[in-house]
Amino acid sequence: MLDARPVLHVIGLLLATLGLAMLVPALVDIASDNRDWQVFAASSATTLLIGLGLHLSTRGAPQELDLRQAFLLTTLAWVTIAVFGALPFIYAEMDLSITDALFESMSGITTTGSTVLTGLDTAPPGILIWRSLLQWLGGIGIIVMAVAVMPMLQVGGMQLFRIESSDNSEKILPRAAQIAGALALLYLVITLICSISLWFAGMSAFDAVAHAMTSVATGGYSTSDGSIGNFDSASIDVIVTLFMVLGSLPFALYLQALRGRPLLLWQDGQVRWFFVLALLSIGILAAWRIVTTDTEVLEALRFTSFNIVSIMTGTGYSSADYNSWGGFAIGLFFMVMFIGGCAGSTSCGVKIFRVQVLVETARCQVQKLLQPHGVFTPEFNHKPIPPAVRDAVMNFFFLFFGCFITLAVILSAFGLDFITAASGAGTAIANVGPGLGDVIGPAGHFGTLPDGAKWFLMIGMLLGRLEIIGVLVLLSPTFWRG
Amino acid sequence: MLDARPVLHVIGLLLATLGLAMLVPALVDIASDNRDWQVFAASSATTLLIGLGLHLSTRGAPQELDLRQAFLLTTLAWVTIAVFGALPFIYAEMDLSITDALFESMSGITTTGSTVLTGLDTAPPGILIWRSLLQWLGGIGIIVMAVAVMPMLQVGGMQLFRIESSDNSEKILPRAAQIAGALALLYLVITLICSISLWFAGMSAFDAVAHAMTSVATGGYSTSDGSIGNFDSASIDVIVTLFMVLGSLPFALYLQALRGRPLLLWQDGQVRWFFVLALLSIGILAAWRIVTTDTEVLEALRFTSFNIVSIMTGTGYSSADYNSWGGFAIGLFFMVMFIGGCAGSTSCGVKIFRVQVLVETARCQVQKLLQPHGVFTPEFNHKPIPPAVRDAVMNFFFLFFGCFITLAVILSAFGLDFITAASGAGTAIANVGPGLGDVIGPAGHFGTLPDGAKWFLMIGMLLGRLEIIGVLVLLSPTFWRG
Numbered sequence: 001m002l003d004a005r006p007v008l009h010v011i012g013l014l015l016a017t018l019g020l021a022m023l024v025p026a027l028v029d030i031a032s033d034n035r036d037w038q039v040f041a042a043s044s045a046t047t048l049l050i051g052l053g054l055h056l057s058t059r060g061a062p063q064e065l066d067l068r069q070a071f072l073l074t075t076l077a078w079v080t081i082a083v084f085g086a087l088p089f090i091y092a093e094m095d096l097s098i099t100d101a102l103f104e105s106m107s108g109i110t111t112t113g114s115t116v117l118t119g120l121d122t123a124p125p126g127i128l129i130w131r132s133l134l135q136w137l138g139g140i141g142i143i144v145m146a147v148a149v150m151p152m153l154q155v156g157g158m159q160l161f162r163i164e165s166s167d168n169s170e171k172i173l174p175r176a177a178q179i180a181g182a183l184a185l186l187y188l189v190i191t192l193i194c195s196i197s198l199w200f201a202g203m204s205a206f207d208a209v210a211h212a213m214t215s216v217a218t219g220g221y222s223t224s225d226g227s228i229g230n231f232d233s234a235s236i237d238v239i240v241t242l243f244m245v246l247g248s249l250p251f252a253l254y255l256q257a258l259r260g261r262p263l264l265l266w267q268d269g270q271v272r273w274f275f276v277l278a279l280l281s282i283g284i285l286a287a288w289r290i291v292t293t294d295t296e297v298l299e300a301l302r303f304t305s306f307n308i309v310s311i312m313t314g315t316g317y318s319s320a321d322y323n324s325w326g327g328f329a330i331g332l333f334f335m336v337m338f339i340g341g342c343a344g345s346t347s348c349g350v351k352i353f354r355v356q357v358l359v360e361t362a363r364c365q366v367q368k369l370l371q372p373h374g375v376f377t378p379e380f381n382h383k384p385i386p387p388a389v390r391d392a393v394m395n396f397f398f399l400f401f402g403c404f405i406t407l408a409v410i411l412s413a414f415g416l417d418f419i420t421a422a423s424g425a426g427t428a429i430a431n432v433g434p435g436l437g438d439v440i441g442p443a444g445h446f447g448t449l450p451d452g453a454k455w456f457l458m459i460g461m462l463l464g465r466l467e468i469i470g471v472l473v474l475l476s477p478t479f480w481r482g
Numbered sequence: 483m484l485d486a487r488p489v490l491h492v493i494g495l496l497l498a499t500l501g502l503a504m505l506v507p508a509l510v511d512i513a514s515d516n517r518d519w520q521v522f523a524a525s526s527a528t529t530l531l532i533g534l535g536l537h538l539s540t541r542g543a544p545q546e547l548d549l550r551q552a553f554l555l556t557t558l559a560w561v562t563i564a565v566f567g568a569l570p571f572i573y574a575e576m577d578l579s580i581t582d583a584l585f586e587s588m589s590g591i592t593t594t595g596s597t598v599l600t601g602l603d604t605a606p607p608g609i610l611i612w613r614s615l616l617q618w619l620g621g622i623g624i625i626v627m628a629v630a631v632m633p634m635l636q637v638g639g640m641q642l643f644r645i646e647s648s649d650n651s652e653k654i655l656p657r658a659a660q661i662a663g664a665l666a667l668l669y670l671v672i673t674l675i676c677s678i679s680l681w682f683a684g685m686s687a688f689d690a691v692a693h694a695m696t697s698v699a700t701g702g703y704s705t706s707d708g709s710i711g712n713f714d715s716a717s718i719d720v721i722v723t724l725f726m727v728l729g730s731l732p733f734a735l736y737l738q739a740l741r742g743r744p745l746l747l748w749q750d751g752q753v754r755w756f757f758v759l760a761l762l763s764i765g766i767l768a769a770w771r772i773v774t775t776d777t778e779v780l781e782a783l784r785f786t787s788f789n790i791v792s793i794m795t796g797t798g799y800s801s802a803d804y805n806s807w808g809g810f811a812i813g814l815f816f817m818v819m820f821i822g823g824c825a826g827s828t829s830c831g832v833k834i835f836r837v838q839v840l841v842e843t844a845r846c847q848v849q850k851l852l853q854p855h856g857v858f859t860p861e862f863n864h865k866p867i868p869p870a871v872r873d874a875v876m877n878f879f880f881l882f883f884g885c886f887i888t889l890a891v892i893l894s895a896f897g898l899d900f901i902t903a904a905s906g907a908g909t910a911i912a913n914v915g916p917g918l919g920d921v922i923g924p925a926g927h928f929g930t931l932p933d934g935a936k937w938f939l940m941i942g943m944l945l946g947r948l949e950i951i952g953v954l955v956l957l958s959p960t961f962w963r964g
Contacts, residue, residue, distance in 0.1 A: 401883060405816075413810040
């Protein structure tokens with residue numbers, strides 16, 4: 001039997017935290033004299049009470065999670081937070097339908113950034129900051145999970161990032177709590193620096209904080225329908241780009257850097273590949289823009305670098321309607337969408353280390369074909385990649401694209417056109433945000449999609465955020481048989 | 483140093499065969515009093531002479547191919563035959579450009595079936611039969627290669643299909659020659675049966691032979707712009723469907739069946755999965771058509787089964803403009819396009835056995851995640867799948883989709899819209915034939931694409947036909963260093 005109590009114990013704590021977080025938009029709305037503060041206060045009280053209730057009523061349970069409990073916690077935590085995070089959207093002035101509220105909340109907490117809302121520029125500040133806060137919490141949540149939980153779950157090759165080889169998969173929780181503190185503090189400091197930078201660059205304090213939270217979380221919710229493009233400032237573009245990149249590098253290496261080993265960051269294969277892939281994509285697209293249109297060099301660089309980084313890191317801000325940049329740009333954005341950032345960051349997608357493992361394995365395979373008796377060992381960061389990791393990564397790749405294609409076909413069954421269905425499936429599973437095409441592209445939004453499509457997109461976001469297998473495991477009969 | 487002589491020795495023989503084959507359209511054109519017969523006769527003489535010259539001048543070379551020579555032969559043979567096969571297209575009345583002629587020839591010999599031609603219904607019979615013959619030769623070529631060469635090259639997990647475990651990869655050629663005879667005879671007989679069936683069903687003898695050759699080869703070239711839909715006959719649809727399926731099952735099992743073991747065919751996991759996937763796709767699409775439109779049950783079944791089988795097997799005939807069936811159909815056709823048929827058949831794509839290996843590996847991975855100390859062995863046809871095969875298959879999957887996405891982006895750089903670029907890349911790499919959308923969909927053709935796009939599509943066809951890695955190996959510096 002699966003003892004759910006330790007799982008509910010943790011979820012209770014997470015919900016209580018979420019409830020407390022709802023006081024932020026409540027205060028913001030009080031300060032700006034908006035009646036939504038009552039909604040946030042009520043949601044806060046509800047969430048806090050239920051959270052504390054769960055937490056306290058399961059006090060007697062064992063404190064350590066076994067493997068199955070950890071898997072259950074992973075999915076259940078994300079779903080529960082999405083549900084409670086949706087409460088303010090349902091009851092606030094905006095009066096969203098339950099589907100839309102859940103979509104906005106799930107898109108927030110998974111740091112996807114697809115939105116059903118328009119009229120953000122005139123929306124009440126409470127709602128805006130709540131959207132940012134959801135992404136910010138989702139960002140730190142995934143970092144902690146990726147560093148402290150995922151490696152033990154061995155999902156999708158994440159065991160490459162076990163901090164110590166002696167990690168015991170039976171004792172997940174204490175370690176998570178220990179690491180979470182340091183990472184959360186670091187995350188907070190980076191967000192503060194980003195806020196101040198944006199404020200200096202000309203944003204209002206409110207916009208600065210809201211965008212700092214969604215930049216570092218590579219989430220992409222904005223306070224304007226025009227996203228970052230609305231501010232039309234090169235310095236803001238550069239700052240946001242910088243912090244999207246910071247949000248996509250392995251946070252554990254920041255801790256190492258602070259402990260006096262900054263070089264580790266630069267020596268890390270993942271970080272190098274990230275920059276190579278980003279610069280390559282930017283270079284190709286900028287060159288294309290310069291050659292085929294009369295865009296000036298600096299302008300081309302500014303807009304391509306911002307939007308490529310935004311899509312590749314899975315943030316999903318836009319500073320231009322790149323959907324109108326022509327077929328090649330659309331093809332490239334579609335490709336870049338899947339790459340993602342580094343493991344142990346807030347970004348999503350296939351992730352750089354998996355691209356590395358796949359490419360390195362392919363290279364060794366070709367060598368092996370030519371020299372059947374030779375020994376070729378794929379390496380990652382100068383260490384051999386264990387066969388189990390290669391299997392897990394390749395398996396992830398198969399399941400990722402299997403889910404992507406299935407989701408795209410399902411979406412098209414709701415009447416979505418080809419590019420909307422394909423890019424919608426991609427943007428959900430890679431947790432990017434905007435899709436491509438006229439409907440859900442950078443100039444559009446998800447509000448007009450049929451409700452059924454929104455539900456499947458939510459499933460896609462959850463799958464993508466929890467490395468696909470983290471969710472699929474729960475569908476296995478073995479899981480429930482124990 | 484790579485000794486190219488044994489390679490050229492074989493290619494000489496293949497060219498001489500191609501030259502002889504060109505006499506068929508020459509005779510057909512003489513019989514129908516068309517001046518193109520001179521073009522075919524001249525092309526035949528040229529090809530035959532160069533072929534014989536190559537073959538005889540390399541007579542002294544060692545008769546056995548080593549691994550590198552076998553790889554070189556694989557790609558070089560296909561390219562050379564495509565080039566010489568294009569001669570008639572260049573010089574015939576139709577007066578195609580060199581790019582178009584090569585495209586038509588490469589699309590033929592790889593059994594892809596994408597065409598740049600229109601006005602097929604009034605085209606000279608020589609050209610029409612030449613297109614069919616190219617596909618027919620490509621079909622038997624790939625069967626022989628898949629059964630006798632690929633398993634030794636260990637490309638993409640094909641080593642699963644070694645006929646004897648004692649096969650020596652150093653001695654590829656004698657075995658190939660031995661098996662080729664039996665397979666070619668069988669292939670001929672099946673084609674004859676198909677021709678006669680189509681003739682009885684109402685096709686002219688000429689159309690029957692032309693379509694029999696491209697059905698069994700899962701090629702898809704037709705003698706009409708309207709493809710099989712032009713004949714508008716349910717019995718023809720059924721016969722063609724049957725022979726497309728026959729062309730997609732493992733030919734080696736037919737030999738076994740003839741040797742008195744017909745049950746092997748039905749017990750084969752690949753064959754079962756093929757039928758399950760095909761019936762599932764047909765069932766879903768037919769149900770969709772019946773529910774969402776006022777199509778009658780029988781009509782829905784007829785048109786969905788024909789077109790799904792045509793795309794899944796990589797044939798590429800059409801009996802209806804399924805591009806107008808709406809988004810869901812387009813999404814489903816896009817997905818089905820990649821599946822393909824069985825290994826050791828004329829069909830292409832990812833192939834059923836790889837889908838099986840991927841799914842089975844994923845299943846074991848999930849089990850392993852839940853029970854880290856358990857032992858789970860992925861199986862294929864009740865035998866454990868060797869780790870090297872799993873690696874090769876997963877690697878194939880990565881390279882296949884890597885090439886697909888790269889090709890799609892390159893195509894979009896030539897100004898192709900999203901669906902044309904994406905489906906064009908897919909249809910080329912999976913050797914299907916028609917794409918989706920208005921330009922290259924079942925009602926369109928490839929003639930209007932820019933020349934550059936056609937060249938990249940040709941590369942895609944070659945990559946797909948030779949299991950990606952068969953071509954990529956030649957790009958490795960190791961290959962040329964020896």
